[in-house]
Amino acid sequence: MHMRRLGHSGLHVSLVGLGCNNFGARLDIEGTRAVIHRALDRGITLFDTSDSYSDGISESQIGHILGARRKDIVLASKFASPMGPGVTQRGGSRHYIMHAVEASLKRLNTDWIDLYQMHRFDQQTPLDETMRALDDLVKQGKVRYLGFSTLIGWPFVDMQWTARQLGTTPLTFCESEYSLLKRGAELD
Numbered sequence: 001m002h003m004r005r006l007g008h009s010g011l012h013v014s015l016v017g018l019g020c021n022n023f024g025a026r027l028d029i030e031g032t033r034a035v036i037h038r039a040l041d042r043g044i045t046l047f048d049t050s051d052s053y054s055d056g057i058s059e060s061q062i063g064h065i066l067g068a069r070r071k072d073i074v075l076a077s078k079f080a081s082p083m084g085p086g087v088t089q090r091g092g093s094r095h096y097i098m099h100a101v102e103a104s105l106k107r108l109n110t111d112w113i114d115l116y117q118m119h120r121f122d123q124q125t126p127l128d129e130t131m132r133a134l135d136d137l138v139k140q141g142k143v144r145y146l147g148f149s150t151l152i153g154w155p156f157v158d159m160q161w162t163a164r165q166l167g168t169t170p171l172t173f174c175e176s177e178y179s180l181l182k183r184g185a186e187l188d
Contacts, residue, residue: 001043006074007172009145011114013074017046024057032061040069048175050078050119050149051104063109070108076115076175077104078149080122092122092130101142116143117175121155127162135168147173153188 002015018039023032039047049058059077066073079100082090090096104113116137122130137143146169148156156174163170176185 001045003045006115006145009172011074011145011172013046014044016044017048017076018044020047020049020058020062021053022058023049023061024054029061029064033065036062036065040072045072046074046076048076048115049108050081050117051083051100051107052078052081052119055083056103056107059104059107063107066109070110074114075108075110076117076147077108077113078117078119079104080119090120090122092118092125092127092133094129094133097130097133097137101137105142112142112144114144115147115173116145117147117149117173118159119149121148127159128166131159131162131166131168135163135166138169145172147171147175149175150177 003012004015005011006013018035023035027035036047047062049062051059053059062075063070079097080091083100084090088096101113101116105111116134118130118134134143134146138146148159148171156171160170162168178185
């Protein structure tokens with residue numbers, strides 16, 4: 001498997017990553033185990049999940065299956081998507097981010113998340129609050145790199161500018177849907 005440096009960081013990830021959104025939904029624990037072991041055998045080191053995939057079951061299955069192999073992968077997870085009906089169960093507030101990371105760490109059975117991504121932009125929370133909370137997670141060692149998923153260009157730029165102005169950890173990556181069939185990212 002070819003490896004590639006992630007953005008301008010020192011982190012190297014496999015050229016092919018494993019999207020884990022079907023774990024706990026279309027795949028039961030044994031199906032998930034088979035996919036994870038096959039990916040590891042093929043040299044895939046980037047595993048991408050979210051707290052919202054199957055209401056946390058994807059993270060739980062990954063944490064249960066990886067065990068000691070956790071150190072062999074780059075683990076990406078996301079926050080900000082609704083995890084319940086209340087307004088405090090989603091978004092980019094400090095309150096929610098701190099709760100979300102602790103819940104993800106517990107489900108993933110790990111002390112750190114390599115790539116922590118904001119899944120949806122939260123226009124209701126001031127960006128300085130979001131960026132300061134994420135910076136604290138990096139300083140605490142719970143998260144190593146920050147990123148964004150499912151986003152158009154202007155919020156990414158706004159988050160980078162805010163991080164620069166505050167002197168906080170900037171975003172290292174942006175995960176966008178982009179393929180021969182889905183070319184919308186070119187507009188940004």
